[in-house]
Structure formats: C-alpha cells, structure tokens
Amino acid sequence: MNDRTSAPDEPVTGDALTQPFAGASPYDTYVHASVLNSLQHPLTEAPDEMGFLVTTQVMELWFTLIVHEWRTARVAFAKDDLPAAMDALERSRRALKALGGSWAPIAALTPARFNGFRAAFGQASGFQSAMYRHMEFLLGDKSAGLLRAHRGDPAVYEALAETYREPSLYDEVLAYLHRQGLPVPQHVRERDVTTPYTGDLGVVAAWRHVYAGPSCHPHLALGELLTDIAELVTRWRFEHVLVVRRAMGARAGSAGSAGLVWLEERAARRVFPDLWEVRGDV
Ligand code: HEM
Known part of the structure; x- marks a missing residue:
C-alpha cells in the first residue's frame, strides 16, 4: 500500500x-x-457567451490532437509501418467523435441569445482558425489563398506554410499503397502537393482492387478507416451549418463571408473523394 x-x-x-x-x-x-x-475572457455579461467561448476552445484542442495523430500516421506510412499508421488513425477517429460531440453546449442558441454577445467579438470567426487549416491541408485540401490569410502572423503563417508544402496524409497513403503494389498512377505520385487533391480516376481504379474482388483485400480496413474519418469530418461541417442556421439564419458571417450559403458549399466538398467514388464502382 x-x-x-x-x-x-x-x-x-x-x-x-x-x-x-x-x-x-x-x-x-x-x-x-x-x-x-x-x-x-467573455466580453459581455450575456449568459451564453462563456459556453460559446469554452466550446470553441475545446474544439481547438481536439483540432490539435487530430493534427498530431494525422502527422503520426503520415510518418508511419512513409516508413511502411501500417500497424502504427492504423493505430494513429484509429486514435484520430475517436478524437473526431469527441469533436462532433462538442457542439452540444451551443447547439440550440436562439438568434437573440447569440446576438447577446455577437457584436462584442467583432470580426473574429472560426474561419481564422489556423489549426483547422492544418487539418484541411493534411486531408489534401490545400489552398494558397487560405494560407495567405495568415501572413500577418509570421509564426502561425510559417507553421501552416510547412503543412501546405508537405505531402498530405492522403498523399502518403497513396505512396504507401503504390509501394505495396497497387497501381497508383505516376502523374498522381509526382503531382504538385501544394495543389488541392480533388480525386483521380486512376486512383479510384487502384482502390477498386481493394474494394472489389472475391475476398477482402488486406487494405480494406485502411480504406474503411479513412472513410470513417472522411465521414466524421463531413458530419462536423454539416453540424456547424445547422448550428449556424439556428443561431443566425442567413445573415453574413463575422469574417465577411455570405454565411450559410458559403458554409454549405464548403461542407459539401468531399473528403478523400476517391473513396466515395469507388463505392459506386465495384
Ligand atoms: C453559434 C456558433 C457559430 C456560428 C454562428 C458560426 C458561424 C460561422 C460562419 C458564418 C462562418 C463563415 C465564415 C465567416 O464569414 O465568419 C464560420 C466559419 C467557421 N467556423 Fe464557425 N460558427 C460558430 C461556431 C463555431 C465553433 C464553435 C467553431 C470551432 C472552432 C467554429 C469553427 C469554424 C471554422 C473552422 C470555420 C471555417 C470553415 C471553412 O473554412 O470551411 N465555428 N462560422
């Protein structure tokens, strides 16, 4: 004792x-x-501001964990260490579930309650979250414009520029699958990794080797884990759209976007598009 x-x-x-x-x-x-x-540090006495602030901070911490796990997975794929990569992706899947659950405290804000503190935070918006941008860049959704938006803050900008220049998690998955014998096209393996990856029919054909076939391919579990991750990211985006619609309807966003319409378009983008394409193709 x-x-x-x-x-x-x-x-x-x-x-x-x-x-x-x-x-x-x-x-x-x-x-x-x-x-x-x-x-x-709430800026008003409005009763809902503290919940809004803490929810946002909690989500930033989940972003940090998810980015950490995706970087760990990326390194493991580069070393052909599939078990370590799967472990990290599985941890990120659990973190994404927790991230999705984090909407609860602010999911039912009325417009009047949101307006109780909205003016106080001025132009602040999750749109300016650098850690969320690291997530998107790691998924392969690179954007020079969204990187440029951080230029005024050199330390934040440099860190994000590095993630922008590096291969994404998905680029490393494809390089790994190619070394494992899957026919990932050369133009994809040698592509400029700073451009957004929007899918490729040759890669869909490579995934077809995994998803079709009489018996389960050894990389089916990898494809499904990536699909889970894609789904959870997409669910987070659509939940955000619903929270926004409930709190402020179709008003313009604090960062200057059109608000709901802009967010709906962003949410509709596919995460790991090849993995959704292949499902209609086996
Ligand atoms: C009442 C709650 C919320 C409202 C009304 C709201 C509203 C908006 C709006 C209108 C935008 C579009 C950009 C703009 O013009 O501002 C946006 C973007 C964004 N918000 Fe929220 N938001 C809320 C909560 C949150 C929370 C808690 C987070 C967590 C960090 C978050 C993260 C983001 C991110 C990452 C973007 C950029 C999305 C992208 O680039 O596709 N939001 N939000």
Whole structure:
C-alpha cells in the first residue's frame, strides 16, 4: 500500500492524500490546468457567451490532437509501418467523435441569445482558425489563398506554410499503397502537393482492387478507416451549418463571408473523394 492510498470514507484531516504539495501540484505541473482555466475572457455579461467561448476552445484542442495523430500516421506510412499508421488513425477517429460531440453546449442558441454577445467579438470567426487549416491541408485540401490569410502572423503563417508544402496524409497513403503494389498512377505520385487533391480516376481504379474482388483485400480496413474519418469530418461541417442556421439564419458571417450559403458549399466538398467514388464502382 503506498502512503497516499486511503479508503474513501476515512476522515480527510491528517490524511496523506490531503497533505499540501510544495508549490503547484504534480497535476497542474503536467496538465497546466491553471493556465487553461485562466484563458476564458467573455466580453459581455450575456449568459451564453462563456459556453460559446469554452466550446470553441475545446474544439481547438481536439483540432490539435487530430493534427498530431494525422502527422503520426503520415510518418508511419512513409516508413511502411501500417500497424502504427492504423493505430494513429484509429486514435484520430475517436478524437473526431469527441469533436462532433462538442457542439452540444451551443447547439440550440436562439438568434437573440447569440446576438447577446455577437457584436462584442467583432470580426473574429472560426474561419481564422489556423489549426483547422492544418487539418484541411493534411486531408489534401490545400489552398494558397487560405494560407495567405495568415501572413500577418509570421509564426502561425510559417507553421501552416510547412503543412501546405508537405505531402498530405492522403498523399502518403497513396505512396504507401503504390509501394505495396497497387497501381497508383505516376502523374498522381509526382503531382504538385501544394495543389488541392480533388480525386483521380486512376486512383479510384487502384482502390477498386481493394474494394472489389472475391475476398477482402488486406487494405480494406485502411480504406474503411479513412472513410470513417472522411465521414466524421463531413458530419462536423454539416453540424456547424445547422448550428449556424439556428443561431443566425442567413445573415453574413463575422469574417465577411455570405454565411450559410458559403458554409454549405464548403461542407459539401468531399473528403478523400476517391473513396466515395469507388463505392459506386465495384
Ligand atoms: C453559434 C456558433 C457559430 C456560428 C454562428 C458560426 C458561424 C460561422 C460562419 C458564418 C462562418 C463563415 C465564415 C465567416 O464569414 O465568419 C464560420 C466559419 C467557421 N467556423 Fe464557425 N460558427 C460558430 C461556431 C463555431 C465553433 C464553435 C467553431 C470551432 C472552432 C467554429 C469553427 C469554424 C471554422 C473552422 C470555420 C471555417 C470553415 C471553412 O473554412 O470551411 N465555428 N462560422
């Protein structure tokens, strides 16, 4: 029995568990909870603003975890280490589920309640989230224009520019599949990875080897895990559209977009388009 162990019904006075720490607790030193919990600064007295702020911050943390896992998977694919890549993708799948569940506190804002604090945050918008852009670039959805928007903040810009220049997670998946013997076309393997990947019929044909056939292909689980990820990203985008429609209808966005119409178009973009195309093709 270690000296910090005690039964739940013991009195706390004099208990080893309640002995004060010298300085910050090991928990706070590791988790930085006091830093995290000092970062909420609502700009109004509106009762819903705190929930809006915390929900946004929580989502930023999930973005960070998802980006971390996709980078881990990308490195593993480059080393032909499929088990490590699948592990990281599976962890990202769970994080994406948690991200989707994070809408709950703000999912039913009325326009009046949203207006209670909307003017206070001015032009701030999730559109300016650099970590969300890292996610999109890792999925293969590169955009020079959306990168340029961060130029005014050199450290943020440089980090995002690196993700922009590097092969995406999907580029590394295709390179890996090619080394495994799947016929990924040369023009795809040698393409300019700073351009958005919008799908390729030759790659769809390569995935057909995985999805068709009398017995399950060894890479079917990979295709399905990527499809789960694509679906969860898409679900997050459509849930965002619903939250926006409920909170502000068709009004223009705070960053200056047309709002709902703009978001609906963005949400309709396919994640890993080949994997959706192949389903109608086997
Ligand atoms: C009441 C809640 C929300 C409303 C009304 C709202 C509204 C909008 C609107 C209108 C846009 C389009 C850009 C603009 O003109 O501003 C946008 C973009 C965006 N929002 Fe939200 N948003 C809400 C909550 C959130 C939360 C909690 C997050 C989490 C970080 C988020 C992340 C994003 C992202 C990443 C984009 C860019 C999407 C893209 O580039 O395709 N939003 N939002």
